[in-house]
Amino acid sequence: MKTLSPSILAADLLNLGNEIKKIEASGSKYVHIDIMDGVFVPNISFGMPIISAVRKCTDLILDVHLMITQPDKYLQACIDCGADIITFHLEALNREEIISACDFIHSKGKKVGISIKPNTQYTEIVPYLQYIDMVLVMTVEPGFGGQSFMHQMVDKVIAIRNINADIDIEVDGGINSETIKLVNEAGANIFVLGTAFFKSSKDISVEELLDE
Ligand code: DX5
Numbered sequence: 001m002k003t004l005s006p007s008i009l010a011a012d013l014l015n016l017g018n019e020i021k022k023i024e025a026s027g028s029k030y031v032h033i034d035i036m037d038g039v040f041v042p043n044i045s046f047g048m049p050i051i052s053a054v055r056k057c058t059d060l061i062l063d064v065h066l067m068i069t070q071p072d073k074y075l076q077a078c079i080d081c082g083a084d085i086i087t088f089h090l091e092a093l094n095r096e097e098i099i100s101a102c103d104f105i106h107s108k109g110k111k112v113g114i115s116i117k118p119n120t121q122y123t124e125i126v127p128y129l130q131y132i133d134m135v136l137v138m139t140v141e142p143g144f145g146g147q148s149f150m151h152q153m154v155d156k157v158i159a160i161r162n163i164n165a166d167i168d169i170e171v172d173g174g175i176n177s178e179t180i181k182l183v184n185e186a187g188a189n190i191f192v193l194g195t196a197f198f199k200s201s202k203d204i205s206v207e208e209l210l211d212e
């Protein structure tokens with residue numbers, strides 16, 4: 001399955017209900033919600049109230065990206081607010097905490113993603129592929145929308161896809177109508193778009209972007 005996951009970090013938050021309707025109209029199946037704590041990344045975005053507000057206005061899959069320290073402390077809260085997929089960063093937990101977080105999220109019937117920063121080698125995530133539903137390959141340094149795509153991350157997507165043909169690979173950061181072609185070709189199947197979705201002059205559709 002291929003889909004977009006538009007990031008509401010780039011949305012007009014004063015008009016969030018209509019922005020979610022735009023996501024629905026595009027044919028996207030996911031809403032990407034970037035939670036930042038100002039510690040794990042040098043920026044603060046929003047938290048649980050926004051997850052709950054989005055939950056109230058759509059049935060789309062809520063794809064929550066935790067760019068926070070101690071993500072294992074906030075899993076139940078994310079689930080209570082309506083998250084469907086919870087992605088935390090490999091760099092934020094040790095092996096034992098990672099496996100226990102995966103078990104906990106699955107025990108609640110939700111999906112698990114692990115995200116890796118650009119400087120984290122893909123080999124570091126390989127031992128965890130058996131515990132997760134999705135790998136989130138950051139194609140920018142996490143913390144801000146509107147950054148330029150890091151082309152050297154394409155090889156990371158290819159490498160992970162070569163190891164596991166079925167796992168969902170989400171790419172996140174600087175994805176637009178041009179760069180999506182590179183990561184789609186490399187084997188990614190879930191595409192986060194912030195700026196390219198909400199700041200573009202024309203409406204975006206999954207079919208158009210992915211030439212489906
Ligand atoms: C960055 C976030 C991304 C970002 C994407 O730390 O994880 O989801 O919002 O925004 P664009 O598509 O503008 O790079």
Ligand code: ZN
Pocket residue numbers: 007032033034065172192
């Ligand atoms: Zn994100």
